[in-house]
Amino acid sequence: MRLLFTIALAAVTAMAADNGVLGHVSAHAGRFGEVARQIWETPEIGFRETKSSAILQHELAANGFEVHAGVAGMPTAFTASYGSGKPVIVLLGEFDALPGLSQKDLPVQSPVTAGAPGHACGHNLLGAASALAAVAMKEEIEARRFRGTIRYYGTPAEEGGGGKIYMIHAGLFQDVDAVLAWHPADHNKVDWGSSLANNGGKFRFYGVASHAAAAPERGRSALDGAMIMLNAVEFLREHVPQETRIHYIITNGGSAPNIVPAFAEVSLIARNPEAAVLEGVWARVMKCAQAGALASETRMEFVQGTNYANILPDDVLADVLGRAMQKAGGYEYTPQEREFAEKMQKTLGAATGGAGPEQLNISHAEGYTSASTDAGDVSWVVPMGAFEAATFVPGVAPHTWQAAACAGSSIGRKGMLVAARTLALAAVELFENPAEIHAASEAYRKRLAGRTWTTHITKDARPPLD
Amino acid sequence: MRLLFTIALAAVTAMAADNGVLGHVSAHAGRFGEVARQIWETPEIGFRETKSSAILQHELAANGFEVHAGVAGMPTAFTASYGSGKPVIVLLGEFDALPGLSQKDLPVQSPVTAGAPGHACGHNLLGAASALAAVAMKEEIEARRFRGTIRYYGTPAEEGGGGKIYMIHAGLFQDVDAVLAWHPADHNKVDWGSSLANNGGKFRFYGVASHAAAAPERGRSALDGAMIMLNAVEFLREHVPQETRIHYIITNGGSAPNIVPAFAEVSLIARNPEAAVLEGVWARVMKCAQAGALASETRMEFVQGTNYANILPDDVLADVLGRAMQKAGGYEYTPQEREFAEKMQKTLGAATGGAGPEQLNISHAEGYTSASTDAGDVSWVVPMGAFEAATFVPGVAPHTWQAAACAGSSIGRKGMLVAARTLALAAVELFENPAEIHAASEAYRKRLAGRTWTTHITKDARPPLD
Amino acid sequence: MRLLFTIALAAVTAMAADNGVLGHVSAHAGRFGEVARQIWETPEIGFRETKSSAILQHELAANGFEVHAGVAGMPTAFTASYGSGKPVIVLLGEFDALPGLSQKDLPVQSPVTAGAPGHACGHNLLGAASALAAVAMKEEIEARRFRGTIRYYGTPAEEGGGGKIYMIHAGLFQDVDAVLAWHPADHNKVDWGSSLANNGGKFRFYGVASHAAAAPERGRSALDGAMIMLNAVEFLREHVPQETRIHYIITNGGSAPNIVPAFAEVSLIARNPEAAVLEGVWARVMKCAQAGALASETRMEFVQGTNYANILPDDVLADVLGRAMQKAGGYEYTPQEREFAEKMQKTLGAATGGAGPEQLNISHAEGYTSASTDAGDVSWVVPMGAFEAATFVPGVAPHTWQAAACAGSSIGRKGMLVAARTLALAAVELFENPAEIHAASEAYRKRLAGRTWTTHITKDARPPLD
């Protein structure tokens, strides 16, 4: 049972004067709105976000941050730092787009360039809002002479590439006290929720080709290997915890029907709310693949793909963010925005009775979303608080053309301001009250309960840059 | 392409005077007809043929044979020997019935005792005809003072138990020069044909039970193991030589649907015209079973069942038998027998245009029947000639109620005489002309082509007596 | 999140004087303890509970109830009624045992008769406790001159036979205002929970037999039909709501491996917390079965088995029962009982940290247990309240030898008294305050939300008595 405290707040502007940091956010809001739009106009997929990364680096450097680019072996990864000493607070930024989801800022499906990438997960807003909060915070540190360090981490390729994992391996989170993160959504929400841990990759089967009519007995079918594996996976479904997800496609199922396939490839992802449970499931998926190879006398080779941990919520940082969002407030649509929203909602199949952007959903609810993110991995190595801000029209799901359209619209940019304000207010509270950081660390340790982070993206692995 | 020389011969009785041994067969025909009927009336399944074995032992001992009972660790196995020195000629006898095929000697389906065994493979005739030939031959040896030994081997449990294999392991074929064998059928035939090698057994899967609704994820389904194995076997079919056969049943598929099955059992048989090819296929079936266990996290245990080699035909002994059958001749139905045959043929689904019992099919045709027999194993360790005699109405297949009915009728006993006469005449030719035995041995070596007999029924295995 | 109010109560006896009806329960407790033991000693499976039903009928008649036996076409079903007019309150009684679970009243596995039935679901206690409550209530009606009717329904074959469904079809619940039910468990609990709806039956495939080596192409494998169906069912798992359960066994997988199976049979059960959702899932299982027949050119025949609806909790009756259980109280073990419990817990695999019999778990928690019951169907046609009482040692699950042992022990009989007292107190409250019955009816209508009860056990179906 979830206890929800939904609060309709007065307009954002009315509160600006109350707090210095919100004033800084307002001062830079226009500029960073432009930054978000600029990244939206040049959508770049994971590890190739050269321009997007450069734009953000430029803004942060121009505002007095010390920028290190190309960190952790990734050309588009960077850190930007201001201040010194403890606490060290990191704001996470992402900026990669999704392939094939090019879309104009219109409430009808209309790609800018058919087949091109698009910002259907709103990472243009994500990267820009965190940068805006960092700059506002830097000005607040200056103004109030806070001790400590604010950092912005530019993390590439969240959509499967797992840039943050390489940054963890590179030690970039070792001296960090708290991480604050957010994600675009169709609502404003802070809770104690989590995400799904996932693991995936390609299972390649190698057999022996033979003429399928003249000498099938001399062939060893790689496709048989894949089929036997996948049949076994179907039987596995009954015997894993019901929250588990296993899904796959066959990316190569043979080259010609009259040739016994010498090669076949399966792309498979498994998920579970708990990384440790997922490990057990994964070991069994692997056995299914081995069984496919064994029974078909083929060879199986596994190529590691995405592997993200579930988010470990930090109860204290979630409370800090909840308070911050209450102060930050939601926003209301202009008549034009309302029209845009209504038109868009008509394109959605199902009814959309979700909360509007003026509402805040703040609670201690646990549970998890079906998404997976490499921010999950960060949350296993350092206390992390995360929230969602309403950048999409209610009812719009990420990875849709509707999300891409919102991410380029004024609605997206208003939601981005909710995020920036929330991040900035939370960071101020942490600088004001170092005891919170200690409490967050305790809460984090309690959640870990002795467990340690593990990943299949090994320390010596190189990012799949191409 | 088969070259068939089909010869309609004059009635059997007309030829009796021509040859001493046929006279001896005629003299004992009535008695051994009674023996065959007596065994038919007390059908006993493999390794439990106590009465059937005792009847045959009694007749052979009463006719001057030296009988050794309980050989090779099997209570119902025996050897009966007459004469001394080389050559040593063995006639094979079988006498086991089949479960569930009880049937009266009528052309309509009517069990004597529902569910009880019946002689649906005609082994009552097989055992009696070979014994009759042995007794006739003994008298011919006496009459013509032949040097050498005639033996009758009482071999239990041909229907899956493989009695002959234990007799091979016990060394009982080591000093044998030639083996003559026959089998009941719906036609008279001598050729260079073979049989199917087979191998089989039970695949037992052991899992972990769990409540299937409350905690399926804690169970490991033994039935899943069996299903994954069998699915893999289906994929295997495309990639084995097309003459291969693989067939199975599920003998235990779980105990209650709301319990994850902790046990499941598959009974599977594979066959191929070549034992060596079958070995390769079998190794792959085993991998499928291992894959089933691997993918389902269950344990697989294999219990060896029947494993029979294909018959290696001996070209020379086949020619000797062909000549013998030409002299032995076929037989004609009485009006009553014709009526019986016609009534029975109406119970058969398909058209039955097969050759009648008066016809002889003698050729050099190769090929194979779809049956499997442990006489196949004998043929790998000593030169063996084998043929079929028309004990069943044309169109009747073994292992049917129709075959069981014929095996108890006068038709069966007439076909049995064709067999006894052919065996006796062939044995006489071998005693008369020892060069044939040498030639048979050469032909045998040529067929072997350097291969040696192997079996999964290991030398230290104990017969599955219960 | 569940809010639990766990209350340790003073001993039962201390409260006896407070309330007339508890006095009546106490007065008859010894006698009905003997009844429960007597039924335990003569365990009878569903529809064959002749003696068990007779014992209960006898007791109720002897206490002034009007008994109708053999109702709804079932020899062991009966109704027993006292009083007249509204309200009509029904207490449900069950008394069938489970096959193969014979067990002595000892904390070690030791069947009375190996393979015989046993009361491993505690229905001996269930039937006796409800009868005890009915008798106590009858005396309270007399004493306080309540208007209304108390009834006891003897419902056979809860373990798969669905006796209550035939009683619904027979109209026996048409004039009923409220039903009170309970079930033996390892804890005392009242909440707003539900059970799983289930549906099941046998899928019979009919093919064409053929010799699997000689002519497999002439056969149509019934086992193939079953395997293709079941493989399809495995693929279905991914695409049904995750709470769904589908489990099956293969009850006939062919008769001999060398014969293409002409018959195969699958026993399958599907479950879901919502009967309506289950209907959708079931339609798809049926399509899988049809697909198996279609692809294998066999014929499929479905034989309906158990089909139980999920329990619709009645919020008001649950509250009434919660208050009643608080008054009824739990109980404490004697030193001997504690020793018995500890010995038994050592035979359980997992740790058993459950609440003791002195604790009461009363809440508004929703959720569901993984069990299915035909009491679920009753709850769709009349307001029903249900609870569990601690008749089993903590950690003991139904359908185990441990449960059967407890059901025969003094622990079982103490738990049975918790149940009888709770039932009696709740019935008194309903008689005292008819507004509760109206409120219960409102709550029931709200839960129904316009839905109506459906079942695959059609009105003209006859109970599977043999």
Added chain:
Amino acid sequence: MRLLFTIALAAVTAMAADNGVLGHVSAHAGRFGEVARQIWETPEIGFRETKSSAILQHELAANGFEVHAGVAGMPTAFTASYGSGKPVIVLLGEFDALPGLSQKDLPVQSPVTAGAPGHACGHNLLGAASALAAVAMKEEIEARRFRGTIRYYGTPAEEGGGGKIYMIHAGLFQDVDAVLAWHPADHNKVDWGSSLANNGGKFRFYGVASHAAAAPERGRSALDGAMIMLNAVEFLREHVPQETRIHYIITNGGSAPNIVPAFAEVSLIARNPEAAVLEGVWARVMKCAQAGALASETRMEFVQGTNYANILPDDVLADVLGRAMQKAGGYEYTPQEREFAEKMQKTLGAATGGAGPEQLNISHAEGYTSASTDAGDVSWVVPMGAFEAATFVPGVAPHTWQAAACAGSSIGRKGMLVAARTLALAAVELFENPAEIHAASEAYRKRLAGRTWTTHITKDARPPLD
């Protein structure tokens, strides 16, 4: 058992003077060798053989044939005719190349253009040799004033497109008395053999996409449809005649693992030596596909692909061709050709003990090759004789780079001459002796045995030109 008469003949040139038509072949051999090479140098795939078709049309027109281009709705199909009245003898020509098999005329793998088509089935030789024979025959008709008509049919897209089937539908074979055909091979052979009938196409499954982690229950997996179909096909294998072949690939197995596949596609071919048996098998494959759709709640759509009948051999025309090939003779390698052959044979995996190009394999052997051809369809509507000529190095199989290399070499052109001489000599015999044509027609009718040609390429189907 095959009876082979293998005859080593004297060199081809020595025989030229013996027969007028061989003289004509010799006279044009150089020119048509160039034609074959020219087509080899411009390999064009089925229905796009614009240049190849034009070259052949040009040569035939230049030699006095009346050419009709673009017949039967196919731009590259044509007929070329000379003479008038009966008999009408047709020589079949093919000229399409295979995709991806570009290769230089060298004994090492070396494409002219990687990925481009190549003449790996030797159709450049096939088309040129038949045209050469046609021209030689035309000169013989003129010289000997034969009555009757010689035609050359330019038949496109033998490699899957089935050009000849559209030509049958267009009535182009209605007045034809006999068809003579040949195919490049690694040996010279005339017998009574056949080919495999085949049928194939694409099975497209349409489902409903859904997020595979968030809402798999809302999706209907098209890939599930394909998997269930293919699993069922695997079970089908046991129950079809053992000579049957069924082989498939998965051409589309979903687009992203986190999306329930809305589309999947299987490409499947089935084959059997008998078109009628194949029809029965095909109907069952179709049921498997329907079962896949039924069980997965997806929609299945079948797109017809190649459907070729098996060749019905004409015993009389085979004898005519056998005699002709004996007169035509084989050929010997030059030292350079021997070196080429030996180098190429080293690139072949297995031992290559096949007969050399100087040997002729002429027999009445039946049996079939594992290939399928639309010449098979022609043989069901008109008497057809077909043979193979040694254009490839012994051991080289069609559809390999080695075959493409040979087809461009002098070895290919020498084999082409064997074919042209055999065709021409056979045609002369038929013109000389019209009784042969009558006998061929009788033999054809006997083979048909009342059966009629059927095809899934319906009369109103349009050739898949693009």
